[in-house]
Amino acid sequence: MASEKVLKYLNDTNRPYSCADITVNLRGAFTKTAVQKALDSLSESGKIRCKLYGKQKVYVAIQTEVEDCSNDVEDYDTQIKTFTDDITSKGNALKTAESSLKALTSAPTTDAAKTRIDETKSKINALETKLNTLRNSTEVVSADEKKIILDGHDKFYKEYRKRKRICLDMLEAVLEGYPKSKKNFLEEFCIETDEMVNFKVNAN
Incomplete structure (x- = not known):
């Protein structure tokens, strides 16, 4: 039983x-x-x-009834390759979609883009107005005013050259009795030359 x-x-x-x-x-x-x-x-x-x-x-x-499945045998290698190719294809499609999504999310919205366009147009209009004003301006520097400006520049440039020469002569005189190099002397006394600070004065 x-x-x-x-x-x-x-x-x-x-x-x-x-x-x-x-x-x-x-x-x-x-x-x-x-x-x-x-x-x-x-x-x-x-x-x-x-x-x-x-x-x-x-x-x-114990299963005594065994079905004859010889006619139903599938090519599993081919099936696996098909699945693998399908996964690869979908993976590439996913990457493309993610890239597109990233580009879209990083791009400005329609309202933000319109605001930027309006701001750029305003700047262009302001610059064009300023340019037209300069082109149509009748205010020019007279020959006498130009001469005064150039003479003043020449005077101060000559004075600058004179004083620079005096300072360099004094520096050379001191260095004759200084035991170290010129570079050490300048660093020790916190002296900066025109060349060290890239200072230049253009002559007329």
Whole structure:
């Protein structure tokens, strides 16, 4: 009785179970001892198969009906390659979509772009107005005013050259008795020459 029920249960479920699992799944119809005896009997008679996993025995039904699947064998290598190519294609499409999304999110909105355009137009108009004013201006420097400006520049330039020469002569005189180099002297007394600060005065 127990053997029939246990065998039917294993064939119907077609899954491996331990004795404890079968006892519980048969909802207490038989004791664990009775189920174990049935399993041992069925295993010895070759109706089920017993496998040992560690210290636990697991029982599974033996499938006697084997379907002929030789005509249904698929080329799994080709199928895997198809799936791989599909994944690669979709991955590339995803990267393209992400790049497009990034470009769109970093671009200014329509309102922001209109604001920038309006600001740029305002600046252009202001510059054009200023340029037209300068082109149409009748205010020019007279020859006398130009001469005064150039004479003043020439006077101050000559004075600058004179004073620079005096300073350089004084520096050379001091360096004659200075034990170190000119560079050390300038650094020690925090002196900067025109060349050091890139100061230039253009003559007329």
